[in-house]
Amino acid sequence: MSFVARYGPWALITGASEGTGAEFALLLAGEGLNLILIARREGPLAELATRVRSAGAEVVTASVDLSANDAAVQVAQAAGAREVGLFIANAGADTNSALFLDTDVESWEKLVTLNILTTMRNCHHFGQGMRGRKRGGMILVGSGSCYGGLYGLPVYCGVKAFDLTFGEGLWAEMRDYNVDVLNLILGRTNTPAHRRISEANGRPFDPSAMASAADVARVGLEQLPHGPIYNWGQSNDVAGMAPNSPDERRARILRIKEMSGKYLKASA
């Protein structure tokens, strides 16, 4: 089956206007899919829409804040009756850059809504159509932070851990209906959002030590049939990201806290 027959005719991407989201859009337009592009800022969405239309794709854009409680309703309205065969939950970075108690709880609630409630609701909505048609795919863009709590990132680690285990269970259920589910677990990646967060906090930003957004999108689409997890840069028989005994987890948390402390001091 061709890619478009398997995952088309429409793909919906959240956080589509730049970085990995935009690279997914460009690749999918090249595969002949039409696109529903979601982000907050209308300008970058419109620019990308012009680019993908010139590649021959039909495009719908919608400005939606995915951290709002009614975001999934707005996303469903943007899609309307279009047949969404591929859903990519891409938006999800932690822009707070704060220790847990050093910012207001509402900011953490928004991160929870963005990564957990909106993603889960979107999967429920678009998954219904995929199950009925017995074909389709979902990619949940995750982070290595999903594998354990880390200093400076407790909420981010928690929401990404939810997505990981949610995606694993969904993979097990949806494979009976020929629907692929992939947790695409990233390490440090060269995206505009990552650059902005680093620069705003005076942290070094070295793209040469990061994955490129274009590579991430390309590999993500290649790995989609091979879920439930792809860990960026690792072969599938490596357990490196996920120690499990309490002793190993404690040691890992403290080791990374030590590294983060040095990193933060170096950039202060």
Ligand SMILES: NC(=O)c1ccc[n+]([C@@H]2O[C@H](COP(=O)([O-])OP(=O)(O)OC[C@H]3O[C@@H](n4cnc5c(N)ncnc54)[C@H](OP(=O)(O)O)[C@@H]3O)[C@@H](O)[C@H]2O)c1
């Ligand atoms: N970059 C990394 O090093 C890295 C590492 C591990 C995992 N990841 C994961 O990779 C994914 C992409 O990360 P990223 O670095 O590109 O940053 P990101 O902020 O998650 O994604 C940027 C895209 O999402 C949109 N967006 C962000 N917040 C939104 C919201 N509340 N509502 C609607 N759209 C929103 C942005 O457009 P607008 O600003 O216009 O809304 C932009 O199109 C995330 O899930 C992140 O957790 C990234």
